[in-house]
Amino acid sequence: MGGRSGGSADVRRPPVAPVFWLTFAILAVISFGCGLIGLEQYLSQNPDLGYSDHPLDVLYYALQLFVLGSPPLDAGGPFPPILDFARFAAPTVTAYALIEASRLLFASEIRKLKARTARGHVIVVGDNLVATTLSRRLRQAGHQVIMVPSRATEPARVTGAARDPDILRAASVGRARAVYACTDDSAANTAIALAAARLRRNGTTLAVYAQVADPEVCAALQARLLSAPPRHGTRLDFFNIDDLAARHLVAREPVTVPGARPPTIAILGATAFGRAVLVELARQWRIRDPAAAPLPIEIIDADATAAVNRLTDRYPFLTRICKITPHDAGLERLLASPSDDGPVPDRVFICYDDEQQALKAALTAEQVWPGEPGSVVVRLDRLASLREAFDGGDRVLDELSGTLRLFGVVHAACDPALIGDDLVERLARVIHERYVLDVSGRGGDTPALVPWEDLPDRLRLTNRAQAEDIGRKLRAIGCTLSPRVGPGRAHTLTDDETERLAVMEHERWRRDRAAQGWRYAAERDDEHRLHPAMAAWPALRDEMRNRNLDEIRQLPAILADAGFRIVRLRA
Template sequence: MKETASVRSSVMAGFGVLALVSLVLGFAGMRTYLAGDPRFTLLDLVYYDIQLFVVGSTPLDAGGSLPWPLEIARFTAPAVTIYALVETVRLLVGNEFRRLRARESSRHAIVCGTGPLGQAVTQRLREAGRRVVVIGGGVGDPLRAPGVFHVTGDARNPAVLRAAGAQKAQVVYACEDDATVNVAIAATVHGLSPASPVAAYAHVSDPRLCSALRARRLGLNERREHRLDFFNLEELAVRVLLAGDPVTEARPVLLLGLKHFGDALLVELARRWRLRTPPAGTRLPVRVIAPDAEAEVAALCRTYPFVAEACDITPENAGFDEVRALLADTKEPPQRVYVCYNDERLALTATLTMAPLWTGAPVVVRVGQRGTFGDAFGDARLLEDLAGTLRIFAVTEEAGKPDLIDEDVIERLARAIHDRYVFECILRGETPEQNASMVAYESLSEVKKGQNRDQAAHLGGKLGAMRCVLAPSTEAPHTFSFTSDEVDRLARMEHRRWMEYLSGRGWTQGPERDDAKKQHPDLCDWEYLSDKAREKDRTAVTQLPDILQDAGFRIVRLPGT
């Protein structure tokens, strides 16, 4: 596609030169041809020269022999005009055709925004063979590729969304720079009352706002296919980073900077470390150097208590100019170095000028886009000669993937439910050899993932029945617990949900559990359940506050309850 655009640009430039040459030759030829007639002024020559471009010039009506410059110009000038007309018609017809195709598209993806994130998502969708409609206001350079259609305008406007075929779309990604704009776009999509279920995902760069919006989303009772959700690029990015390069040794990890990538990275490090099997009995040593490291780490640990349980964190308050002195006093070299500064200039400066970082350990530098450093430094292996390795980790390219974004808040909560289950198994001393379900969430079968998702999707209904709501986790101590009566009521609701889920998939009651025959002895009313089975449901309920806190939420009772 780039080659086609390059050829077209070359042709346009060529005809531009031809137009200039035609003007020069035409004027020179006219001056020679009309030199003997004093009636014609300089302006007349210019006028007649311009007439050549409209396939005719008054002095040439008489015919006869013409000077060679004029002979050439009377053919090349109309050729330029014809090309301009053809190109104009092509653009007009092409634009109208693309608008029609965009409006009439169905089950396609819509990307709102032509910035780096919008382009990354569009590129990934095209690589997957999806049809894409891009909505933008003319800012940025939208991806030009087969199967990508463009609509100009503000995606918050219902008319613009209809022009992009939103009522027949399968998914909408709101990828503008302003989070409030993205939320408004997603809300507008659902206000269109589309004919078929559509998912809308809004990018929210502030993790606290994103968490608050997710909490409200979990309280909604709506079809899963017809969902509105929110994603944070930094949170997705750290999952990609640690999935590809996990930390498995109980050796120090160094973080330079925190917000917002560093915060998300520390939480994900702790989450993964505590799920190791078998447990090592030690916490992961983490050293954090940032301007307000002590306060930020303390706040993070109050919001996510498992971070302090899984990691032995040493926070050190230091501005950029003070980092070098602290690094010089390092007693044990780190196994990983993560440069998490939001200011990419500082990140690059720290990485390339602070010799204490060059210990041979991998150095991961967070940037927004790979082009920030990649264009300037090639493959970015700048520290190899210093016995170290440098990895430029571009958040937009690494996390701007539809398959990651599509893992909505229900999926996140389903993951937290499974993680809590694995953690409890570890505390009981179980091993993966004894329990096949003690694996990473990604390795679960779709059947088991579906059970976790269904449990997560019904959470809002359970809390609503208890006159409770979800809120984002805060630094306040975690004190919520259900009363014994609430535990009993919710356990009955959980058992009913579980029965409906399995029954809807062909399971029946049997004397023993048999996955091949889809039989389970507990597929019966609560009154006929064994005490062991009832306790299992009660445990699932009493663990809810901890599961939600692991996912960044807390339960709040409404006034008057």
């Protein structure tokens, strides 16, 4: 993929240190050999010096060249040229060895000292593929990175149990700008994030991100976080690699329309990544043309029907936007079916977690080869470097299948900017999407009817502020946010609750506008920052009240689009 999608691993440069070691090792051997030959010539030419020219003695004298103390040289020269080379080269090798030994001896203490005195740095906890990839991306962006391994096995780094507050203090968490907990244990990551948040002491804001492997658990933690009172001095969030990678993939490679009909999509593997790709495709298709025909998506997995049912329960809009056809068939059954059984899809996403299985499906399942370049996307992690064989400069395997494109999930997801898009940011996008659909459905036309990426910063901030205030409003009526996972009934807002939340939203909007210098006037004047809605709720015009009430009535649908629902807390 390279520059087209950024979904593969970076090409690493060869390490410099081994090259130096090899160079000085060769120099040591050459110096020793030259010393042997040179000393033998020197002693044979100067027998009156009284030094033995026995081979063992010459060997001993040659070894002493490395410590600046070979006795035959005390008599002075002239020396044979080969010996002159050896008596300078050998001490050079010794000096390098001493410097390297000192560096290795004190490297751990130096790193600990740098960690304790660091400021404005980023802490990455973990030693897996996610942690190392994220650290590399952060360093490429110019950040100072301190890595804390999952276990105390690497003395060259800050050692100890990562969730131990003392270890986080040793990494100067109080002066850090961000902490990423990326171990293989989601519970440990959550504990690390909470420990880092508790240790915060200075006045700057610390961003803390914890990786959670299960997307449903991640959504539950995000919901609890949004529903909780704000934590001053810390911005805490949770992220899931598959969700981030799917968002990256679909946003950068939109689905193209082949003629007048919607494109057909096939997803092999109802994995977390496969489900996330389906949801992102549906979001993109809905915004592309609200009046378009449903997007045909076939999902192939041994548990496809159950997975689709769970997915449509969580995201009800999928049934309106997509025509999802599940096929309860594993890879072996797919490969055994005739290659001409049914129409060929326009795009295929192979989303198996097992990389060997994903490659097998990509290379052998000719039933799903559309034939267009890059139309078959294969989910990979550690094997993503194989992309050079498919879409690199030489295209070694192009004759086998030019349709394949390998997508590195970890590299795509380990984008600090993408991880920084927390739940508030995503809810703000959904709020904007619902606004675009609502206004477009009524035939309206405003400058705000543009994709989120093209929306002016002023309007983005307005949507973010509205999304960030959802938790406060729900707490005011004794409710909270919950992911639409498993059976459960969403709370229906009463008329009194709707009006109360509408008043809260209006007052929040007034405070934000007043802070920007807006004032009340009977007629709107953007140039002079005058607006009739700056009046208090009792004095507000009916159409403006109804606009606030309508926004609150749409809140359950907005949250449902994001995979959440409102639930009432028990007393």
